[in-house]
Amino acid sequence: MISIKNYTYCNSVAKTMHTISTLRKQGFRMTNARKAILFMFDQNSMPLSALDIIAFLKQSNQEVNKSTVYREINFLIKKHILKQLFLAGGVAYYEPADRNHHHHVVCNSCGKIEGVSLNKEKMLISEAQKRSSYKIEDHSLTFYGACKQCQ
């Protein structure tokens, strides 16, 4: 289980406020749970699972039941604010859909997940395109291993 540090308003708060006002203009209700989830993703660079979100809400004394959290996640995915990641162990993780393109490293021991950017991925994509003659439109690539603490 991850702990969420520094749940305070910072720079990215402007982005979240913008998202909130956009949703409001579209006529969507902004419940406390919805707002809390949006702010949570702005304060975290790591992908979060539904269980992480539930634990965080509990930690900040917000009474939100599980089905509400799942409903909110699905709503935010439909609005293209969050996207779902398929990483390991059949657990779904979520992160903001507008985060810069990156991949993930997953620790096989403790389950910690971090983002990683690759310098040479254009080469990989063009190689895949050449070898397959497909027009490559998307890709997914995840690395598994042992994190610093687990090595």
Ligand SMILES: [Zn+2]
């Ligand atoms: Zn990539």
Ligand SMILES: [Zn+2]
């Ligand atoms: Zn680890």
